[in-house]
Amino acid sequence: MSDAVAATVEWTPEKRRAYFARERAGIDASTRLPVLTFFAASVFWLLVGTTLAIIASVKMHWPEFLESFSWLTFGRARSAHLDTMAYGWTAQVGLGVSLWLIARLARAPLRWPRLLVGAAGLWNAAVLAGAIGVLGGQMQSVEWLEFPPFVAPLLALAFVVIAMSALTTFGDRQEGHIYVSQWYLFGALFWFPWLYVVANVLILFQPVRGVLQASVNWWFAHNYLGLYLTPIGLASAYYLIPKVIGRPVYSYYLSIIGFWALAFFYNSAGIHHLIGGPMPAWLITYSIVASVMMLIPVGTVAINHHMTTVNHFRLVLYSPTLRFIVFGAMSYTAVSVQGALQSLRTVNEVSHFTHYTVAHAHLGVYAFFTMTMFGSLYYIVPRLTKWEWASARLIRLHFWMTAGGIMLYFLSLTWAGWYQGQMLNDANVPFMDIVKYTLPYLRTRSIAAVMLAVGHLVFAYLFVLNLLHRGEPRRDPTILGDVKEYRDMIGSEGAPQ
Amino acid sequence: MSLSDQDLMPEPEPNEMDPSKQRRETGEPFNVQDLHAPIIREQAEPRDGFEPVPPWMSIFYGILLFWGGAYMALYSGGFRPDVYNEKAIYFGKPPGGADEKADPIAVGRRLYTVNCAACHQASGQGAAGKFPPLAGSEWVLGSPSVLGRILLNGLQGPVSVKGETYNGNMPAFGGRLKDDEIASILSFIRQEWGNSAPAITPEQIAFIRDAVGSRSDPWSADALQSLPAEELPGGDAAAKEENSSTEGSTKKESSGGT
Numbered sequence: 001m002s003d004a005v006a007a008t009v010e011w012t013p014e015k016r017r018a019y020f021a022r023e024r025a026g027i028d029a030s031t032r033l034p035v036l037t038f039f040a041a042s043v044f045w046l047l048v049g050t051t052l053a054i055i056a057s058v059k060m061h062w063p064e065f066l067e068s069f070s071w072l073t074f075g076r077a078r079s080a081h082l083d084t085m086a087y088g089w090t091a092q093v094g095l096g097v098s099l100w101l102i103a104r105l106a107r108a109p110l111r112w113p114r115l116l117v118g119a120a121g122l123w124n125a126a127v128l129a130g131a132i133g134v135l136g137g138q139m140q141s142v143e144w145l146e147f148p149p150f151v152a153p154l155l156a157l158a159f160v161v162i163a164m165s166a167l168t169t170f171g172d173r174q175e176g177h178i179y180v181s182q183w184y185l186f187g188a189l190f191w192f193p194w195l196y197v198v199a200n201v202l203i204l205f206q207p208v209r210g211v212l213q214a215s216v217n218w219w220f221a222h223n224y225l226g227l228y229l230t231p232i233g234l235a236s237a238y239y240l241i242p243k244v245i246g247r248p249v250y251s252y253y254l255s256i257i258g259f260w261a262l263a264f265f266y267n268s269a270g271i272h273h274l275i276g277g278p279m280p281a282w283l284i285t286y287s288i289v290a291s292v293m294m295l296i297p298v299g300t301v302a303i304n305h306h307m308t309t310v311n312h313f314r315l316v317l318y319s320p321t322l323r324f325i326v327f328g329a330m331s332y333t334a335v336s337v338q339g340a341l342q343s344l345r346t347v348n349e350v351s352h353f354t355h356y357t358v359a360h361a362h363l364g365v366y367a368f369f370t371m372t373m374f375g376s377l378y379y380i381v382p383r384l385t386k387w388e389w390a391s392a393r394l395i396r397l398h399f400w401m402t403a404g405g406i407m408l409y410f411l412s413l414t415w416a417g418w419y420q421g422q423m424l425n426d427a428n429v430p431f432m433d434i435v436k437y438t439l440p441y442l443r444t445r446s447i448a449a450v451m452l453a454v455g456h457l458v459f460a461y462l463f464v465l466n467l468l469h470r471g472e473p474r475r476d477p478t479i480l481g482d483v484k485e486y487r488d489m490i491g492s493e494g495a496p497q
Numbered sequence: 498m499s500l501s502d503q504d505l506m507p508e509p510e511p512n513e514m515d516p517s518k519q520r521r522e523t524g525e526p527f528n529v530q531d532l533h534a535p536i537i538r539e540q541a542e543p544r545d546g547f548e549p550v551p552p553w554m555s556i557f558y559g560i561l562l563f564w565g566g567a568y569m570a571l572y573s574g575g576f577r578p579d580v581y582n583e584k585a586i587y588f589g590k591p592p593g594g595a596d597e598k599a600d601p602i603a604v605g606r607r608l609y610t611v612n613c614a615a616c617h618q619a620s621g622q623g624a625a626g627k628f629p630p631l632a633g634s635e636w637v638l639g640s641p642s643v644l645g646r647i648l649l650n651g652l653q654g655p656v657s658v659k660g661e662t663y664n665g666n667m668p669a670f671g672g673r674l675k676d677d678e679i680a681s682i683l684s685f686i687r688q689e690w691g692n693s694a695p696a697i698t699p700e701q702i703a704f705i706r707d708a709v710g711s712r713s714d715p716w717s718a719d720a721l722q723s724l725p726a727e728e729l730p731g732g733d734a735a736a737k738e739e740n741s742s743t744e745g746s747t748k749k750e751s752s753g754g755t
Contacts, residue, residue, distance in 0.1 A: 024536050105542070179543060242543035252545040281574035281583035289565040296558050307548070345583070386533040477535065 023107060024383075030109035031100050032384045034116035038096030039377060040467070041124050043460050045088025048131070050453045052081035057449045061442040071135045079146040080134045086144065086224065087155065088127045090365060092120070093373045094232040095162055098185050100380050101239055102166045105182050106173035112165045119161040126154035142203050142213075144221040152200040156193060163189040180255040181239045184231035187263060191227040195220050211278050215271055222270030225364055230262070230332075233372040234301060237329050240379055241308055244322045245315060250307035254300050261297035265290045272343040275352065291343035298336035305329050318479045318486045320395045324375030327403055331367035335360065350425065355438065355445075356417025359410045366452075367406045374402070374459065381466055382477075389462055389478035390471030396480055398458045405451030408444065416441030601677070601696065605685025608678055612670065613686075621690040628665060629658035632690035641683070641697045641729060643721045645705040648679050651715035669715060676702040701729045 009015065056078040058065045066072045103110040110116070130147030133139070138148040145152075166189055170182070199220035202208050208216060242249050249255065271279065271287035309326065316323045338360055342351055351357060378395070382388050389395060416438045423429040423437065465471055479486050574580030610619065617623050621632040631637050636658060637644060649671035655664045670679065677699040684696035708727065 020541070021537050021539075024539070025533075028536065107542075175542075177545075180545070181543075239543055243540055246540040248544040248546040250546050251548040251550070253547070253550050255545065257550070278581060280578050281572065281580050281585070282569075282576045285569060285572045285574075285583055289568050292568075293561060293565055295561060299554070299557075303551075303554070308546075382535045383533075383539075386535075388534070475534070477538070 024104070027103050027107065027109055028100075028383050030113055031103050032113075034110065034113045034120060035096045035100045035380070036384055036467070037117050037120045038092045038099070039381065039463070041120060042089050042092035042096065043463050045084050045092065045127065046456055047460055049081055049085035049089055050449070050456050052077050052084060054446065054449045054453060056081050057442070057446045061439050061446065070137070076135050076137070076139065079139055079143075080131050082144065083134055083146050084127065084131050085365070087130070087147075088124075090229055090369060090373075092123065093377070094188075094229060094369075095120075095123075097236050097373060097376045097380065098188065098232055099162070099166055099169075100384075101181055101235055102169050102185055105175065105179050105239070106170050107175045108169055108172035110165065111168045111172070116162060116165055119158045119165075122154060122161075123158040126151045126158065129154075140204060142217055144224060145199060145203060145217070149200070149204045152196070152204065156197055156200075159193050159196070163193060179239075180249065180252075180259065181235035183255075183259050184235035184238070187259075188228050188231040188235075191223070191231070195223050195227065211274075214274055214277065215279060215283070218270040218273040219267075220270070222273065223267060225369075226262075226266035226269065229365065229369045230266070233328065233332065233369045234258075234262075236372055236376045237305060237325050237332075240321055240325055240376060241305055241329075244319050244325075244379070245309060245312045247308060247312070250304050254304040258297045258300035258304060261293070261300065265293040265297065269294060269339075269343070272348070275343075275345055275348045288343045288345065292340045294336055295340050298333055302329070302333040317481045320378040320389070320392075320399070320478070320480055321375045323399060323480065324371050324378065327399075328368050328370075328372030328375060331363060331371065335363040335368055338363065350421035351417060352421070354417035354421040354424065355413040355441070356421060359413035359417060362406065362413075363410050367410065371402065371406075374398070377463070381463065385466050385469070387466050387469045388474040388476075390465040391462065392478050392480050394458050394462050395478065398455045398462070399480075401451050401455030401458065405448045405455060408451065409448035412441045412444035412448065601681040601684050602688060604678070605681035605683070606689075608674070608682050609685055612674070613682065616665075621686065621692075626661075627663070629656065629661070629663045631686045632692060634658050637686055638692060638694045640724075641701055642705060642724060642727050644683055644687075645679070645697065645702050646709060646716055646721060646724075648674075648683065649702075649706060649709055650712060652718065652721075653715040654717045654719075656718040667715070669713075671706065671709075676700075676706065698730075704730050 055066065055072055056074060059074045059077065063074075070076075099110060099116065126147075130151040133148035133151070134146050139146045140149065147155075166185070170186065199216055202216045203213050207213060238249060238255070268290035269287055271283055272291050275284055275288075277284075309322075313326075316326050341347055342356075342360060351360075378389065420434055420438055423434045476483055572583040574583060574585050616628040617631050618628075621630060623630040629636075636647070636656075647667060649669065651669035652667040655662055657663075674682070680697050680699040680702045683702075686692065687694035687696065
């Protein structure tokens, strides 16, 4: 509707709500096919990655497990787990959420939905080929870039198509004000292809010399989380927290500080993975300072989210979206504070090359990003499938299995890793003693992995039911906890989930 | 023109399965054909609040940034690409190249070990009958003009050092070493092993290199001894002292030797 026409309408609150609801329905319809394609594929890869994770985890304390299959030796299973989770699950679910958010926030239909489905197909074919390559023994010995080199151009091409669609949609925007989520998404859409192409060229295609490869490697691997997954996770939290609660985000100024401090500092933080390595002292020192400075964006975002949610925390009892996202946002604060401390040389001397680092990585990619994405899917999917979630009980099971599983995972490996590091630094402790010390904790990790797998199966089941419109048709959103209590609490205005 | 509700919303199409049908029954003034329940019940798009930044936050971030700057200053090894130990604190006097340049003797020692010690030995004693000693040598302690020429172009044929005659082949270093490197080596050998003659500056070597021109043949001892006296640059105290005392005595000694 043009402004001139809009000016002639006598806008009542009802008409306004009706108008925007219709607009949203049209926008969601444009995103339905590509976004659901990305979600379905990402849930598939989540299950594949979980299976590989369990295999790798069990092998750590039971080396004979599946020993006769060369395709599932520890080195291959572990790397295939990382790559299917990174490029199959996190990257794709992030793309789906980004495309939906971009269209919603631009108040414009998504451009080229069919082309996006093609790009999703290309992306998944590349991930499949890469995963088979890794398991079949064509792995590159570069962490986070283990796929055979031919995969990289395919992934990059698919991403560029997706980013072009997202940016063109952004260009169509009807909304004058650019909301904070859009800054993060815009950043992620440019940062990822830059990171991925530069890292592949400088390591696999035109390798730079010696230790420079290591610095490029960790610049990329760290920024994959920091400048691709983190902005998408934060964009999603910045959109859904106020959306569910129905309040404005606490402070625009804090949003600005949080975004620009992230953009400025995160890029330099990755080299702290090479503390103790043959890197010039200033480069390591600079990365440590950048890592500690990450307290600025993290603290800012944490306060902004907290002050937005404050007085409405009771909603996490009812809203699946808010429950997962609040868990994710709190984990973001935790993982970043831990990361800042871990980058200090005195701490790193102990934690480096131990299970402590593995626990830290999962706190970031799982407890923060993956949980935030689950929360986003609980919000987005019913709007695309026009069908409510089938079972609140299963959503609760999903939450407690994943939240409990990742906490068990994190605590056991953090504890084991810290003492492992101290023993490794003590020349008097025989190496086998250290290995034996970690065994109970590694078994605990396998239990945690099974819990996560149960949560993922439950979620996949719910997702499939939703796609197929199975279950009782519901009038109300699928709410955790008592529906009557919830209705009393929110009154008549809107509904959070 | 004006817009009616029908322009805002299309005609209703009853959908039994659509839970949002409820809304029509409650008498809301819009239709819900494609508006399924989640979209209708959803809150408005998020907005920004404009609360100010808390003051304690600015203070905390200020302290953090100050810490970052201090940590960078203390543990960056002078931002040099070849310093790997972050605990090496230089405060503007970094080690290696820059520091050695300030001390030509240290550079000279290193270059001597690489270029000269094979023949003249680390002890500066040479090898009896083959390579002349540098310690106490009248050639080393003597005129910078002569010494500089030996290093630049080499020396061939019989030469008498400390009363012994050697007949070797001192190679030319003029093409291989730069002026400051030659000056460092010469300064080093003039002040090591009990030798004490004034240092030689890179400017003096550059002057000699100019004077020699494009000559590529090695010198003979005789040719060097019949050189006319030349005024080297850097007419400082060291050079004057050299002219007045050391060079004079060297000439005497070397003429006595032949």
